[in-house]
Each structure stands twice: as structure tokens, then as C-alpha cells.
Amino acid sequence: DAGITQSPRHKVTETGTPVTLRCHQTENHRYMYWYRQDPGHGLRLIHYSYGVKDTDKGEVSDGYSVSRSKTEDFLLTLESATSSQTSVYFCASNDRDSAGEQYFGPGTRLTVT
Amino acid sequence: GQQVMQIPQYQHVQEGEDFTTYCNSSTTLSNIQWYKQRPGGHPVFLIQLVKSGEVKKQKRLTFQFGEAKKNSSLHITATQTTDVGTYFCAGPENTGNQFYFGTGTSLTVIP
Numbered sequence: 001d002a003g004i005t006q007s008p009r010h011k012v013t014e015t016g017t018p019v020t021l022r023c024h025q026t027e028n029h030r031y032m033y034w035y036r037q038d039p040g041h042g043l044r045l046i047h048y049s050y051g052v053k054d055t056d057k058g059e060v061s062d063g064y065s066v067s068r069s070k071t072e073d074f075l076l077t078l079e080s081a082t083s084s085q086t087s088v089y090f091c092a093s094n095d096r097d098s099a100g101e102q103y104f105g106p107g108t109r110l111t112v113t
Numbered sequence: 114g115q116q117v118m119q120i121p122q123y124q125h126v127q128e129g130e131d132f133t134t135y136c137n138s139s140t141t142l143s144n145i146q147w148y149k150q151r152p153g154g155h156p157v158f159l160i161q162l163v164k165s166g167e168v169k170k171q172k173r174l175t176f177q178f179g180e181a182k183k184n185s186s187l188h189i190t191a192t193q194t195t196d197v198g199t200y201f202c203a204g205p206e207n208t209g210n211q212f213y214f215g216t217g218t219s220l221t222v223i224p
Contacts, residue, residue: 033212040122042201043156043214058211090155099144099205102212104155 003027004105006091012111019078021108023091031094032074033102034058034066036087043090049074081112119202119215127223132192134218136185136202143205145178145185150217151198159187192222 003026013019023032031050035043045058047066055066063085065077074093078085088109092102116139126132136145144163148156160169162178162185169176175188185202202215 035214040216042117042119042216043203045212045214048212059213092156101146101158101161102156104157107155 004091004093004103006089006105006108008108009106010109012113013081014113015082016080019081019110019112021076021089021091021110023074023076023093023105025072025074025091025093025103025105027093027095027103028071029093029095029103030071031096032068033092034064034074034076035090035092036060036085037090037107038087046076046089081110083112086110086112117202117204117213117215119200119218121218122216123219123221125221125223126192128194129191132189132196132220134187134200134202134220136187136215138183138204138213140206141182143182145182145202145204147176147185147187148201148203148214149198150201154198156201189220192220194222194224196220197222 005024007022033048034046037043044060046060046064047058049055049068067075088107090107091105094100094102119136146161147159149159150156160176165182166180167178173190177186189196199217199219201217205212
């Protein structure tokens, strides 16, 4: 597996609090992605990045923001967490955008109470 | 927006039986990828198909990409307990950088 880590792996937070999830990759991949996984929906793209400081919205971006100040790090922020954002979040990366295999991190299970 | 649906959502088979999952997109895909996710794990890439009508095999797994590049299938021959997991198709929209995963098919293999 590619060297992709996510932190934290588990988090419980209260409604209205800000939350930041971190994705770190050691493969020098240009492209990075944040997905959420919910039963019955598969994985849905939240935001993606095609380079340092270059990001764009995915299918379900409302309520989320991202930042990428270094090639290896991609941060996902929930400005004010809601219960509907309870989910498993996966980060992925690759070096050939949509034409290439994506390598996934282990996931972060977020519960918003 | 674009939708990528998979059927069935769940499939239980006896070990040794065959299994097929079907993937249908509402729009044309430039390529189709398949991923496997073991229970509690993360998605792992299996294969990518690019050409219309393409067929690829990996041991007991056969992957097809439809002529119109809007559908795909994964067939497993003689399932084994190691095949347990959820299988996802995925692909980018034909224009732009959005990437869509299918809803997934969860496979249970009964020994």
C-alpha cells in the first residue's frame, strides 16, 4: 500500500464544534481526494486537490472546506459539525488524476453528537 | 448530477458459486475502475478499463466495460471466502475532474 495516513482515526465531537481531519501521503502524489462513505451511498467525493493550493469542490462539498499547503498534506475542515456529517472519511491520492489508480488511507470514523 | 448505481446491493453465495455485480452510470465514463473493500478496511484498486467493450481477467475475476461506456460488470467464478467484501465501480465524468463511485455490492460467501 502507498504511504497514506489519516489522523485522527476516530473522533467524537459535539454539534457546532469545528473539526479538522488530516491526510498525509509520502508518495509525492500530485492529486489528493477526500471522500465520505455512508451506507447505501458508496463513497462520495467532497473536495479534491490537483496541486499545492489548488483545490476544487466535489459532489458533496457543502459544510466542508479543505487546504493544501504542502504536497504531502491535505486537510479537511468541518467549520461547524452537524449530525449529518457523521460518517467515515477516506483520503486518497494518485499521480494521474482521474485516469489513475487511487490509493486510500485507512479512514477516519467521525461521530457528531 | 451524475449517478452510478450498482446491483445487487447485497449478495450471499455459497462458496464455489459464481457472483456478478453490475454497474450503471447515468452518463458516459472516460474509464471505469473497480475497487474492493474488505469489512473494516479501505478501498483497494483492482483494475481499470478504458476502451469501449474491453474485457479483462484477473484469475477468477472478469471485468467488462460496456460498448457505450456507461456500464460495467465484475464476475467472480467459483467464489472463495477470501472474496468477501464490498465491490465498487468508479469513474470520472467524461468532462471535468469529478470522480464518482458506485453504490457498491456487498458480497458474503458462506463456507
